[in-house]
Amino acid sequence: MPFTVADKGLNYNDYLFESRKKTERIYISTTQAYRVLKKAAIAVGIEDFGTHSLRKTWGYWTYKASRYNIGLIMDTFNHSSQSITLKYIGITQEEKDELYSLVQF
Structure with a gap:
């Protein structure tokens, strides 16, 4: 079900993809973002991503x-x-x- 940033209690400056490795709130690397998005694309049948x-x-x-x-x-x-x-x-x-x-x- 679609949701908005506000529905999740996030502000527009919050990170959508935070690192799970750190205790403080930091963003993931661009390389890790690519890995996450590529895996999601493959899961839904998108090949050229x-x-x-x-x-x-x-x-x-x-x-x-x-x-x-x-x-x-x-x-x-x-x-x-x-x-x-x-x-x-x-x-x-x-x-x-x-x-x-x-x-x-």
């Missing part, structure tokens, strides 16, 4: 949720052009054509 997959997925869904505001996503990713951002988040020509077909004259 990397830590950048999260960033790209966030970009894709934020692009859709922002009503296709590619400039916002481009700026967030610090890309030099919209075409780079569109390619990075996996927007195909077919999807661009669908977007264009939404406009009726």
Whole structure:
């Protein structure tokens, strides 16, 4: 069942993945984060997964949720052009054509 950060009593600055090896609250390494996420991806049948997959997925869904505001996503990713951002988040020509077909004259 989905939950929000607030449902779990967490603040937005809290770590989602804390180290289990320390008594104080510290984050896990990027290597360990990759291991955890890769194992979870395999468990649900996702084969081509990397830590950048999260960033790209966030970009894709934020692009859709922002009503296709590619400039916002481009700026967030610090890309030099919209075409780079569109390619990075996996927007195909077919999807661009669908977007264009939404406009009726």
